[in-house]
Structures are given as C-alpha cells and as structure tokens.
Amino acid sequence: MNILTFSEARHLVSRTGLGVEWESVKNLEGLTREKAVEIVLNPAPAPVRPAPALTPWHKLEPMRDDSAQGRKDAWSIAQNEGKRLQGWWIEQMLLTSSPFIERMTLFWHNYFPSSIQKTLQPSLLHKQNLMLRQHALGNFRHLLKAVARDPAMLVYLDGYENVKGRPNENFARELLELFTVGTSEYGQADVKAVAKVFTGWGISPGQSEFAYSAGQHDPSPVTILGRTRAFSGDEVIDLLIEHPRTAERLVERVWQNFVSGKRPDKATVQSWAAQFRRADFDIKALLRVVFNSPQFWDATNRGSLVKSPVELLVGTVRMANYPRESTGEMVNLCRLMGQQLFDPPNVRGWLGGENWISTQTLLVRASYLSKVSRGNLNRRVDTGLRLPPKDQQEMVNWMLAVPPVNKLPEIPGSRRLANALMLDPAFQVS
Structure with missing residues (x-):
C-alpha cells in the first residue's frame, strides 16, 4: 500500500489546492494514495459568495451600438464592474473551504476563455463562472455543450452574430482548433461547415439567456470531418468529442497544469485519453487516473510547475x-x-x-x-x-x-x- 508521507501529502495539496495549508496536509498524511485522492476529488460543497452589483446584459448591450458616447460609457461601466468581479472571485478563492473547486474553475476559465475587454459584459462573465464551477468535475461532453450555449462565449466569439446568409466563423474555428480536435485534424471547409450548423444560436432579446432562432438557422447538409448530413449543434459537438485527438489534447492540458511543465510522452497521453473515453468523458474519472499515476508522484516532477x-x-x-x-x-x-x-x-x-x-x-x-x-x-x-x-x-x-x-x-x-x-x-x- 502506498501510504502518504508528509512530503507526498504536501505535493497532493500543492497541486490541487490554493496554498499548502498545514491542516490539509496533515489530514492526508498517513492515508493511502487512493484514499487521499478520493478526498480531494470529492470536496464538501462550499457556498459561493453573492454576486457584486453588475449591470444586466439588456441594459448594457444597447449602449454599445447607441453612439460613440454610448460605447464609451459602456466601456467605462464594464471596466469598473470588471474590477469588482475580479475582486469577487479573489475573495471567493481566499475564503472557500473547497479550494480544488476554485482551481478547477480557473482551469476551465483558461480552457474556455472569455474576456471583459471583448465582451464588455461582466454580468455574463459572472454567469459563465457559475456555469464552469457547476461542471468543473462533471462531464466534458456536457460542459462543452453548456459552453456553446453560454451567453458570454456567444458574445466573446461572435456566435450571436452568426446567422443564415451571414455566417460568422469565429466560434466554429475555436471549437475545432482549441476546444476539441486541434489544427492538424480539420480544414477551412470544416470551419465553414461548422459555422453554418451553429447559425441561429444567440441570446434572447432583453435577457441574458441562450436562445435559438429557427429563422436564422441554415439547415442544409454539410460535410464535417468527412461526414455529410444536416447536423444539429449538439451532434457536431458529439462528433468532435468522440474524435481521439479531443481527449488527447485535454489530457495534455491537464498534464501541463497538474503534473509537469515538460511535455508528456505519447504513450501516457494515449493511455489516459483512452481511459477518459471509456469513462464517457467524466472529468473526475480522468483526474483520478492522473492523481493515482506514477508520473504524478514521480519526485522529479515536484517543483516543476511555476506558480501562477x-x-x-x-x-x-x-x-x-x-x-x-x-x-x-x-x-x-x-x-x-x-x-x-x-x-x-x-x-x-x-x-x-x-x-x-x-x-x-x-x-x-x-x-x-x-x-x-x-x-x-x-x-x-x-x-x-x-x-x-x-x-x-x-x-x-x-x-x-x-x-x-x-x-x-x-x-x-x-x-x-x-x-x-x-x-x-x-x-x-x-
């Protein structure tokens, strides 16, 4: 049995928490690796602090198109409220009793980024943060479908402007290049096809919720990664999720964030990705594989990650x-x-x-x-x-x-x- 020494317990806390808190280390010291990992992967629920005062979407969005002064005012409001929102999350991380949830929310925030500067919508970014923490240890398939419908992402990657006859390719390109299969697996024709499938995905007028407009959707058949049919958006996401490179690329990002700054070997990536797929893309199952692996516990990988x-x-x-x-x-x-x-x-x-x-x-x-x-x-x-x-x-x-x-x-x-x-x-x- 692998019984954790103080040093090993410290390593697990360091990689999965926010700060090496003494009590957390001592609570894991003396446990088996498997038991300690399960404690980390199953944190007790922690309350999320109330949102700061933020201007809602339906009030701030019209200002962007109103006039030069309106755009200037919208920018000023977004910057001030953005700092308020940043402070809200820092305070949440400082006070939470479940730091691993915050760490995973931050991981997904960097995997599916959206910014104040582009969206000018702090209220939507707050909602996105709540969505990411809800799915932080859930299912990657469900998470990606939630991201595709997320109002902040629809603004950030111009998805809400993607309509029949005037397709916008920004979300389609990043969905393929960054969120799933990677640049080596698709061509420009695939980008155009995926963009067509997601026409009509937008935000409801006067609200800040996802809305689908059948009148703005192009239902014609397209060819994506060699498959031709009239896809729905969810069917495209399922297709991309099932592609072997999607799981492998997520494994590579997990490695870089939790194991080592050095590149993982191909065999490890393929093995972890295969286990992730067999677990039907359960995020917690992937992390269980990672945190119980010899690579994670290898002493040469300690001190290999620069603190953010x-x-x-x-x-x-x-x-x-x-x-x-x-x-x-x-x-x-x-x-x-x-x-x-x-x-x-x-x-x-x-x-x-x-x-x-x-x-x-x-x-x-x-x-x-x-x-x-x-x-x-x-x-x-x-x-x-x-x-x-x-x-x-x-x-x-x-x-x-x-x-x-x-x-x-x-x-x-x-x-x-x-x-x-x-x-x-x-x-x-x-």
Missing part, C-alpha cells in the same frame, strides 16, 4: 494566514503579474509555466512576498502568522516543494525562517 500569480497571491495568504492586501490591491497585483481574472490575453488563454516569469513580474512577486513576510523580526509582534511546524526542517518541508536555493538564516526563529523561505526561488514553484 493567483496561486502565489491567494496561496500565500491561505498557507500561513499572512495579513492580506485589500481585494482591490490583489486585483492590481494580479494585473502586474500577468493574470487578470476574466481577462485572459486572447482566445488561447494564459500560456502559463515559465511564461509567468519575466524581469518585471519577478520583481513584483519578490516585492509582494517581501512585504507580506517581513515584519520586524527582532521584536515579538503578533502579526497573525500561523506557523505550525516545530523545527527548521519541518518548516522547509512544508513551505517548499524542493530544497532551498539560498542559504538558510543562521539566527534561529520561525518568522525569520519563513521570511527567508518565501524569498527563496524555490517558493516560486510547486
């Missing part, structure tokens, strides 16, 4: 109860570090990995960690730090995924040591 800005900011606060910045300041820090929630750079989302690190972002990271950990180390001041380890080695094992790069301080003291470890390059990886 959200993981660094939120995780540090949750890890040791450091005094946190105001929500507005954390929103700004996310921006400076390159990860604005609800505002990924483009339809491919954040690239992650070593792309999180640049000269500028590294300075911001170091400044933040220095600020939240420094204090006056020569005085006994109650800063609210929660540092449960009893000795130096236990502290190192808890705070870092790999051995420290810098020399540890010679003067004893848990606060001084915590400060040194947080400023060590090893703290930047999980």
Whole structure:
C-alpha cells in the first residue's frame, strides 16, 4: 500500500489546492494514495459568495451600438464592474473551504476563455463562472455543450452574430482548433461547415439567456470531418468529442497544469485519453487516473510547475494566514503579474509555466512576498502568522516543494525562517 508521507501529502495539496495549508496536509498524511485522492476529488460543497452589483446584459448591450458616447460609457461601466468581479472571485478563492473547486474553475476559465475587454459584459462573465464551477468535475461532453450555449462565449466569439446568409466563423474555428480536435485534424471547409450548423444560436432579446432562432438557422447538409448530413449543434459537438485527438489534447492540458511543465510522452497521453473515453468523458474519472499515476508522484516532477500569480497571491495568504492586501490591491497585483481574472490575453488563454516569469513580474512577486513576510523580526509582534511546524526542517518541508536555493538564516526563529523561505526561488514553484 502506498501510504502518504508528509512530503507526498504536501505535493497532493500543492497541486490541487490554493496554498499548502498545514491542516490539509496533515489530514492526508498517513492515508493511502487512493484514499487521499478520493478526498480531494470529492470536496464538501462550499457556498459561493453573492454576486457584486453588475449591470444586466439588456441594459448594457444597447449602449454599445447607441453612439460613440454610448460605447464609451459602456466601456467605462464594464471596466469598473470588471474590477469588482475580479475582486469577487479573489475573495471567493481566499475564503472557500473547497479550494480544488476554485482551481478547477480557473482551469476551465483558461480552457474556455472569455474576456471583459471583448465582451464588455461582466454580468455574463459572472454567469459563465457559475456555469464552469457547476461542471468543473462533471462531464466534458456536457460542459462543452453548456459552453456553446453560454451567453458570454456567444458574445466573446461572435456566435450571436452568426446567422443564415451571414455566417460568422469565429466560434466554429475555436471549437475545432482549441476546444476539441486541434489544427492538424480539420480544414477551412470544416470551419465553414461548422459555422453554418451553429447559425441561429444567440441570446434572447432583453435577457441574458441562450436562445435559438429557427429563422436564422441554415439547415442544409454539410460535410464535417468527412461526414455529410444536416447536423444539429449538439451532434457536431458529439462528433468532435468522440474524435481521439479531443481527449488527447485535454489530457495534455491537464498534464501541463497538474503534473509537469515538460511535455508528456505519447504513450501516457494515449493511455489516459483512452481511459477518459471509456469513462464517457467524466472529468473526475480522468483526474483520478492522473492523481493515482506514477508520473504524478514521480519526485522529479515536484517543483516543476511555476506558480501562477493567483496561486502565489491567494496561496500565500491561505498557507500561513499572512495579513492580506485589500481585494482591490490583489486585483492590481494580479494585473502586474500577468493574470487578470476574466481577462485572459486572447482566445488561447494564459500560456502559463515559465511564461509567468519575466524581469518585471519577478520583481513584483519578490516585492509582494517581501512585504507580506517581513515584519520586524527582532521584536515579538503578533502579526497573525500561523506557523505550525516545530523545527527548521519541518518548516522547509512544508513551505517548499524542493530544497532551498539560498542559504538558510543562521539566527534561529520561525518568522525569520519563513521570511527567508518565501524569498527563496524555490517558493516560486510547486
């Protein structure tokens, strides 16, 4: 039986939570890997904070086409409410009792990105966030069909402008290229055909719900990936889901987010994808395979993932109860570090990995960690730090995924040591 050591329990918490919280690690230590993974995959439900005040779709959308001043006003409202929405999610991540759900919601937010800058609709992005967390550990087929009907996605990829006689190919192209089979498996004719199938998919006037308009739909037969018929939108999604490359490409993204920044070998991808398909695309079943795999537990894969800005900011606060910045300041820090929630750079989302690190972002990271950990180390001041380890080695094992790069301080003291470890390059990886 594989009984988890402290280090192994820490690794599981680090990869599936938001911050290596001491209690979470100790709760998993001593369990079998299989039991610990099941605990992670079946989190207790956690309440979602009420939405901030956001202008509804039917009031904000007409302003975009009203006049130059109307568009300017719509943009201003969207920016202000967008920051409010970003703060809402950060606060949710800071306070939740189920951090794995937040982490998976963030994963899908990057897999199916939509942005404030393009949509100018924070209220729709909030609804999308609730949809993604609802399906976060559900079925990928159901999730993709929900994404295709999601009002924020319909605006982001211009699906609501895709009508008979004037097809818009944006959603069709990203559905094929990014969400399912990938560029090597389709041609431009497939893009045109898929776009035709999704004509008439839009948003109901005066509301913010999906609506299908039969009058705006082109029902003529098309050929998609070599199959010809009059497809429905759901039938196209089923066709793309069943294609072997769809499961393989999702496995590759899961690997990059939870296992290693290095490319997975082909045999592993094919094996995990086959198990995913046999489980009828159950997301939890795929993650069970991943978290129980030798590759996930391989010691060489520890410390191989650069912490995202959200993981660094939120995780540090949750890890040791450091005094946190105001929500507005954390929103700004996310921006400076390159990860604005609800505002990924483009339809491919954040690239992650070593792309999180640049000269500028590294300075911001170091400044933040220095600020939240420094204090006056020569005085006994109650800063609210929660540092449960009893000795130096236990502290190192808890705070870092790999051995420290810098020399540890010679003067004893848990606060001084915590400060040194947080400023060590090893703290930047999980």
